Amino acid sequence: MPAGRLTxxxxxxxxxxxxxxVYDRELxxxxxxxxxxxxxxxxxxxxxAPSPATLEAGAALLAGLADGEAVMIDxxxxxxxxxxxxPQAQRLRLIALVHHPLAHESGLPPARAAELAASERRALALARHVVTTSPATAEAIITGFGVPSAKVSALEPGLVLPAPPVARVRRPGEPFRLLSVGSLVPRKDHPTLLAALAQIDDPAVTxxxxxxxxxxxxHAASVRATIERLGLSRRVRLHGALGRAALDALYAQADLFVLTTLYEGYGMAFVEAMAHGLPVIATGAGAVRDTVPPAAGILCEAGDAASVGAAIRRLAEDAALRQSLAQAARAHAQGLPGWPEQARRLAALIAEIGR
Structure with missing residues (x-):
């Protein structure tokens, strides 16, 4: 099989x-x-949770690939x-790409989580190699799923570093703008963020x-209902999924980035925020504490709305601290790899597996 080919x-x-x-597309x-x-x-x-027909189509797709093909599967x-x-594991060179273990998704019933953990353990045993998006996820695969460490590599997302941020000067009466980026799913735990915001009796904090x-x-409907119940409809704006330009505009307008996630396999939104020179308030297990260095933000325990609210209040009142964290955040982002570097690492891995 040619070393320079991947399905x-x-x-x-x-x-x-x-x-x-985004990781898949950029890589x-x-x-x-x-x-x-x-x-x-x-x-x-x-x-x-694919249908039997979808799995059958997937089986046919795998069966139609040439012997010796390097096949990476999300x-x-x-x-x-x-x-x-x-049935295809011996003739194909299977590479698993793990963003985070399926069983670690928040809100799963215990029986379903156990079922997913068992199926993923069996699947990973078939792979020639496992690529994860962070060292923390690599460790979870090694310790929790029995994959030998020699078969696991961490390939963090690359970063497209934006232009140096322009310091935002708040004029009297202007809002103090918080930004959070993440789909409205249980794992992102927006209810904790909304509860934290509700503790701050200042309509200028949005x-x-x-x-x-x-x-x-x-769950999205529940988030909207929580906004109404907490009386935050004039202070919270739900933008939906945004394109690159619109999202960059929100980063540029924000004073502070907050994401009260429960778990992240890496946390690309944290890195984007730091690259835009924003101080960060973060929660969550997995890779969060590796992704956000202490110099760049304040880390709180997952689900602790009181601590998140106190951190927001502290940074809203302390411009010098915000500036210090923002500078450290941007400096950290500048040291992270770009996509070309990460792609070269993957190309080398494909070549090695090909041999």
Missing amino acids: FLYPGRLETPTGGY LAALAATGTQVTALTLGEGYP GLAFGVMDAIAA LDIAGSGEFDLA
Whole structure:
């Protein structure tokens, strides 16, 4: 098999507006720029709970690939593809891409989480190599799923560093603008952020939330109801999923980035915020405390609305502290790798697996 070829299989639509799909798109584009021949194919909708027909189509797709092909499969699908991947594992060079283990998604019933953990363990055992999006996720795969460390690599997202931020000077009477970026799903825990904002009796402290409400319609409706119940409808704006230019504009207008997530496999929104020179308030397990250094923000415990509210109040009142954190955030982002560097690492891994 030529070392410079990869077939990438993904669930749903590659243009889906989430951090995981941004990772996929950017990495594939950068990989193609290295000269690697990349073919990206969809596995269909419904993952990680695909219909029998979708799984059957996925099995046919795998069976149609040439012997020895390097095949990277996004973990949102691969974690439940154990049965259809097993017959092809000897002849294909399977590479799993794990953003975070499926069983670590928040809000899953215990029985479903156990089912996902078992299927993902079986699937990962079939892979020649596992690529994760952070060292924390790599450690979770090694310790929690029994994958040998020699078969696991962390390939963090690359960063497209924006132009140096222009310091925002707040004039008297202007709002103090918080920004949060994340889909309206349970894992992002917007209710904790809204409860924290409700503790701050200052209408000048406002919140912009950018993120799709289409992935969990019931939860998105609950978030909207919470905004109304807490009397925050004039202070919170839900923007939905935004394109790059509109999202960059929100970063430029913000004074502070806040994301009260429960768990992140990496946390691309935190890095984007730091790259835009924003101080950060963060919560959550997984890779969060690796992604956000203490010099760049304030880290609170997940679900602790009181601590998040106190951190918002402290940074709103202390311009010098905001500036210090903002400078450290931008400096940290400047030291992170770009997509070309990460694509070269993946190309080298594909070549090694090819040998």
